[in-house]
Amino acid sequence: MKGWQKVLKKNHEYSRHLLKFVSILFAVFIWFYVLNSEPQEVTHSMTLHLVSPSGFSVSNLTPEKLNVKIKGSRAFIRTMVEREENVFIKLQNYPYKKKGGFNIFLSPEDIAVPFGVQVVDVKPDKFKVELQKEIRKNVPVKMNLVGSIPSDLKLMETSIEPSEVLISGPIEVMRKISKVQTAPIDISTLEGSGEMKIALADIDPRVESKRATALDFSYVVKPRKANLTLKKIKIRFLSSSSNVKSKTRYVSLDVLAPEGVRLTASSVQVIADVPDKKGVHRVKLRAKLPEGIHLLQINPQSINVSNR
Numbered sequence: 001m002k003g004w005q006k007v008l009k010k011n012h013e014y015s016r017h018l019l020k021f022v023s024i025l026f027a028v029f030i031w032f033y034v035l036n037s038e039p040q041e042v043t044h045s046m047t048l049h050l051v052s053p054s055g056f057s058v059s060n061l062t063p064e065k066l067n068v069k070i071k072g073s074r075a076f077i078r079t080m081v082e083r084e085e086n087v088f089i090k091l092q093n094y095p096y097k098k099k100g101g102f103n104i105f106l107s108p109e110d111i112a113v114p115f116g117v118q119v120v121d122v123k124p125d126k127f128k129v130e131l132q133k134e135i136r137k138n139v140p141v142k143m144n145l146v147g148s149i150p151s152d153l154k155l156m157e158t159s160i161e162p163s164e165v166l167i168s169g170p171i172e173v174m175r176k177i178s179k180v181q182t183a184p185i186d187i188s189t190l191e192g193s194g195e196m197k198i199a200l201a202d203i204d205p206r207v208e209s210k211r212a213t214a215l216d217f218s219y220v221v222k223p224r225k226a227n228l229t230l231k232k233i234k235i236r237f238l239s240s241s242s243n244v245k246s247k248t249r250y251v252s253l254d255v256l257a258p259e260g261v262r263l264t265a266s267s268v269q270v271i272a273d274v275p276d277k278k279g280v281h282r283v284k285l286r287a288k289l290p291e292g293i294h295l296l297q298i299n300p301q302s303i304n305v306s307n308r
Contacts, residue, residue: 041071041120046085046111050129053092057134058206059170060101062127068111069121076116087111091129101130132170140164141215144181144201147188149221155187157220162211165200169207177207185217193220222296228257233265235285239274241307246272248303253287254296263293270298272305280306 046066050058066087070077087110095102105126108119141160149155165180181201197214230253237244251270257263269288275281284302287295 039071040074040077041069042077042081043067043069044081044085046087049086049088051088051090051092052131052134053096055134056091056096056131057168057170058091058129059132059172060128060130061205062129063124064205066106066111067123068119070113070117071120072117076114080114080117085113091131094129096129096131101128103128132172134168135171135174136166136168136210137174138164138166139177140179141200142179142181143217144184145187146184147186149187149190152224153221154224155190155219156222157193157218159218160198161216161218165215166210167203167207168210169204173204173206177204180209182215182217187219190219190221194218222294223256228255228263229253230255230263230265230268233268233270235270235272235303237272237274237305239307240276241274241278243308244274244305245308246303246305248300251285251303252299254299255289256294256296258292261292263290272303274305274307276307278307280304 044067046068048063048066050062052058068085068087070080072080089104089110094104103126106122107125108122111119111122113119141163143158143160145158160182167174167177167180169177180203182198183201185198195216195218198217199214200209200211203209232250233253234250235246235248237246253268253270255263267290271286271288272283273286274283281304282302283305285298285300287298289295
């Protein structure tokens with residue numbers, strides 16, 4: 001019995017080693033087949049990145065893409081073409097302080113490619129680079145609103161956050177840039193209130209935005225006409241002082257309410273938040289309304305309040 005177990009064990013080990021050998025042989029065969037398959041030649045677009053020395057920035061327009069002719073087996077070529085490829089050139093290796101700039105000459109040896117791929121040609125193979133002192137500054141963001149709101153609606157509020165972004169670039173180019181714009185925002189599709197992510201519009205390629213994420217655009221759209229006006233709503237003054245006075249004690253509200261809803265003055269609050277500092281203050285009023293009721297306007301929107 002023990003003899004049969006030894007024989008079976010040896011046969012099992014032999015089969016396992018044989019399977020490993022066959023797998024390796026098959027893998028080697030496939031590898032040689034890929035390497036020796038008929039080579040292809042294709043032109044692949046690669047993104048050019050010029051890495052400036054610290055404190056400098058490229059001031060002239062340079063190629064953004066390189067057309068690189070590559071050669072290799074079909075499998076290796078397909079792998080390279082399917083992904084984003086970049087070419088990085090470190091400008092500190094060139095005479096970057098030279099007045100008037102300098103020329104960069106590219107050859108196939110300057111383009112790094114994966115194993116199994118050969119660079120045959122690169123275009124353009126020559127271009128000029130000029131450097132200037134780099135500066136940074138915060139500039140305001142302008143909303144690029146396009147389209148139009150339906151005639152029965154009104155765009156009441158818009159805001160963009162952050163309202164400023166940090167940009168950097170060569171000094172002569174930066175002097176001409178006082179603001180940046182968002183990508184187009186189609187307001188014809190906006191309803192009610194909400195927020196959305198908006199990217200910055202493309203700016204001069206020599207200028208870089210330091211913000212990596214999208215901006216937050218918020219909006220409020222309301223009907224132009226109120227279907228209900230509430231009159232003689234008493235103002236509630238909120239203050240730590242007991243000696244607050246104002247000539248205006250009542251206001252009216254223009255609101256939008258669903259059909260059939262009855263709204264009374266007792267269900268509405270108009271509040272004036274009075275500063276603690278003594279003196280006369282111009283205070284903006286705010287309203288608290290039941291759910292489903294939309295405020296269009298407080299008349300007046302702000303009042304003078306004295307705190308003695």
